[in-house]
Amino acid sequence: MSWADLIVLLMVVLVLATAFATLFLRNLLGAAVATTLVSLAVSVFYVILRAPDVALTEAAVGAGLSGLLLALAAKRLGLWHIEVQEAGLDERGDDPC
Amino acid sequence: MTEFTLYTFLAASLGLIAIGIGGVILSRNLFRIVLALSIAEAGGNLLLVLIGFRHDAIAPIIEPGRALTTMVDSIPQAMVLTSIVIGAGVQALALALAIRARASYGTLDMGIMRARMEADINRVAGAESAASLHAPASSSTLLTERKA
Amino acid sequence: MLTRYSALIFAAGLAFMLFVLFSGLPLGAPGMVVGQAVLDRAPAEVGAANIVTAVVLGYRGIDTMGELAILFAAATAIGLVLGRSRGSRHCPPAIQPGGFILRAGNDMLFPLLLVVGLYIILHGHLTPGGGFQGGVVLAAAFVLPVLARPTDMPSHAAMAWIEGLAGAAFILTGMAALAYDRAFLAPLLGTGEMGALVSAGTLPILYLAVGLKVGAELASLLLSLTEEGGD
Amino acid sequence: MTLAQGIQFLALFVFAAATLLGLLRFLLGPATPDRLVATDTLTVVATSILVFMAAFLDSALYLDVALVYGVLAFVGVIALARIIETGHK
Numbered sequence: 134m135s136w137a138d139l140i141v142l143l144m145v146v147l148v149l150a151t152a153f154a155t156l157f158l159r160n161l162l163g164a165a166v167a168t169t170l171v172s173l174a175v176s177v178f179y180v181i182l183r184a185p186d187v188a189l190t191e192a193a194v195g196a197g198l199s200g201l202l203l204a205l206a207a208k209r210l211g212l213w214h215i216e217v218q219e220a221g222l223d224e225r226g227d228d229p230c
Numbered sequence: 231m232t233e234f235t236l237y238t239f240l241a242a243s244l245g246l247i248a249i250g251i252g253g254v255i256l257s258r259n260l261f262r263i264v265l266a267l268s269i270a271e272a273g274g275n276l277l278l279v280l281i282g283f284r285h286d287a288i289a290p291i292i293e294p295g296r297a298l299t300t301m302v303d304s305i306p307q308a309m310v311l312t313s314i315v316i317g318a319g320v321q322a323l324a325l326a327l328a329i330r331a332r333a334s335y336g337t338l339d340m341g342i343m344r345a346r347m348e349a350d351i352n353r354v355a356g357a358e359s360a361a362s363l364h365a366p367a368s369s370s371t372l373l374t375e376r377k378a
Numbered sequence: 379m380l381t382r383y384s385a386l387i388f389a390a391g392l393a394f395m396l397f398v399l400f401s402g403l404p405l406g407a408p409g410m411v412v413g414q415a416v417l418d419r420a421p422a423e424v425g426a427a428n429i430v431t432a433v434v435l436g437y438r439g440i441d442t443m444g445e446l447a448i449l450f451a452a453a454t455a456i457g458l459v460l461g462r463s464r465g466s467r468h469c470p471p472a473i474q475p476g477g478f479i480l481r482a483g484n485d486m487l488f489p490l491l492l493v494v495g496l497y498i499i500l501h502g503h504l505t506p507g508g509g510f511q512g513g514v515v516l517a518a519a520f521v522l523p524v525l526a527r528p529t530d531m532p533s534h535a536a537m538a539w540i541e542g543l544a545g546a547a548f549i550l551t552g553m554a555a556l557a558y559d560r561a562f563l564a565p566l567l568g569t570g571e572m573g574a575l576v577s578a579g580t581l582p583i584l585y586l587a588v589g590l591k592v593g594a595e596l597a598s599l600l601l602s603l604t605e606e607g608g609d
Numbered sequence: 610m611t612l613a614q615g616i617q618f619l620a621l622f623v624f625a626a627a628t629l630l631g632l633l634r635f636l637l638g639p640a641t642p643d644r645l646v647a648t649d650t651l652t653v654v655a656t657s658i659l660v661f662m663a664a665f666l667d668s669a670l671y672l673d674v675a676l677v678y679g680v681l682a683f684v685g686v687i688a689l690a691r692i693i694e695t696g697h698k
Binding site: 476480483487490491494498505506507511514515518522525 | 670671673674676677680681683684687688691
Binding site for chain 2: 137138141142144145148149152153155156161164165167168171172175178179182183184185186187190191194195198199202203206207209210212
């Protein structure tokens with residue numbers, strides 16, 4: 134078992150934990166942050182699978198573009214506003230299920 | 231890279247697909263549905279690249295001054311490259327639609343949104359039923375059943 | 379509640395089914411019927427050191443054009459859905475101006491992002507990367523200043539012009555191949571020396587067009603998200 | 610154990626510890642700013658993992674990935690932090 138295998142195991146733990154966190158975090162901005170972490174681990178996977186082109190695309194799109202997109206959309210949806218007010222509003226946006 | 235590692239990759243990609251699809255079904259919040267969709271898509275892309283992987287091969291890029299050896303399959307990589315960019319476009323469009331839906335219905339929750347949507351449809355249908363003979367007869371009972 | 383549990387069972391069953399299906403695959407030793415042929419022929423035929431670029435632009439160029447069309451459709455649909463309010467060209471900024479650290483950091487980061495983006499685009503046939511990735515970096519370069527200083531927006535008209543000209547350049551380069559009795563989007567101008575910056579025929583030109591188009595498209599998409607429009 | 614092997618072992622230990630600690634802070638972090646800082650830490654760790662991977666695979670091509678990741682992850686985190694800073698009107 135080489136150390137590349139250990140990095141794979143580490144990243145598998147990271148990707149599964151953050152993917153579950155996306156579903157179960159009550160705060161939606163935290164969930165958006167978790168998806169950028171998922172794409173981080175997936176990008177490392179692509180490098181281990183000898184696909185630098187795909188890793189570059191995933192890094193650019195998943196970390197940069199998706200982060201910008203989710204941040205701007207969260208601003209327009211007022212998600213941070215919801216968390217600050219701690220519910221009590223009409224939106225039940227924080228309920229995961 | 232051992233066989234075990236490849237199966238770890240397989241488990242990771244299938245886990246991502248399952249988590250993503252489960253999230254799309256389970257979540258009631260539109261924003262979370264968009265996030266879960268992008269996770270499922272990442273899992274599918276990872277699976278495709280994994281299928282093209284080859285033992286003892288280098289990345290499909292020729293470096294000058296280096297002997298030619300075996301390379302991994304470049305076709306799945308090219309397809310996944312397309313898929314990731316399209317996925318970003320889909321995510322942007324879905325977020326724009328979510329923004330629009332919240333502007334129209336004042337909520338991101340699917341259950342509340344559906345109730346308001348049906349109320350809207352009923353109001354329009356009810357308004358038309360005064361003028362029209364072809365009003366849908368069952369629409370109002372549908373709403374009362376949902377509310378009960 | 380019943381829906382939740384049935385959905386969980388569905389997701390678990392789906393994962394199990396996929397695992398059974400895919401565990402039969404020859405992992406680590408793919409068949410590579412088409413892949414091996416491409417790997418054998420691409421360096422001599424296309425001349426790009428990056429085989430993925432050779433596939434994306436040399437062998438599947440028309441798919442890339444379709445991809446650009448899909449991105450264009452998505453950007454147009456977003457502009458349509460979010461709909462800027464008519465008449466108000468100078469919308470009030472959505473976000474208050476950033477602090478000193480953000481503004482100074484943005485001033486230093488902007489040239490770096492620009493150089494990285496152009497490097498990724500222009501070396502698309504030599505190193506990993508290419509038009510799409512570089513375009514994303516360029517879009518980030520032009521959207522980050524808006525976060526720091528929301529008052530000075532880049533102009534939408536200039537971006538629309540860049541996008542249109544780049545798209546036209548892509549299609550014209552593709553149609554130039556028709557004049558030489560080649561297929562649409564076939565690489566021209568010979569292959570050149572492998573590994574040199576000016577090599578691989580028209581692929582760098584095509585990728586430059588793709589990069590500028592994607593960059594302008596994504597930047598205008600992100601900017602239309604920042605503006606408080608129709609709602 | 611040669612010196613290079615020792616350095617590899619040490620680097621692997623540091624990566625594992627940093628990733629797990631960052632992940633712990635991300636999962637435990639009570640508020641979103643905590644999670645965002647954990648994410649920033651994890652992106653730095655991932656960038657160094659990518660650079661180390663380039664050394665392991667003996668190819669400079671993978672350095673481009675680390676470059677783009679390092680630059681753009683910063684942009685994404687900045688955007689999210691900006692929304693948290695001024696998001697509530």
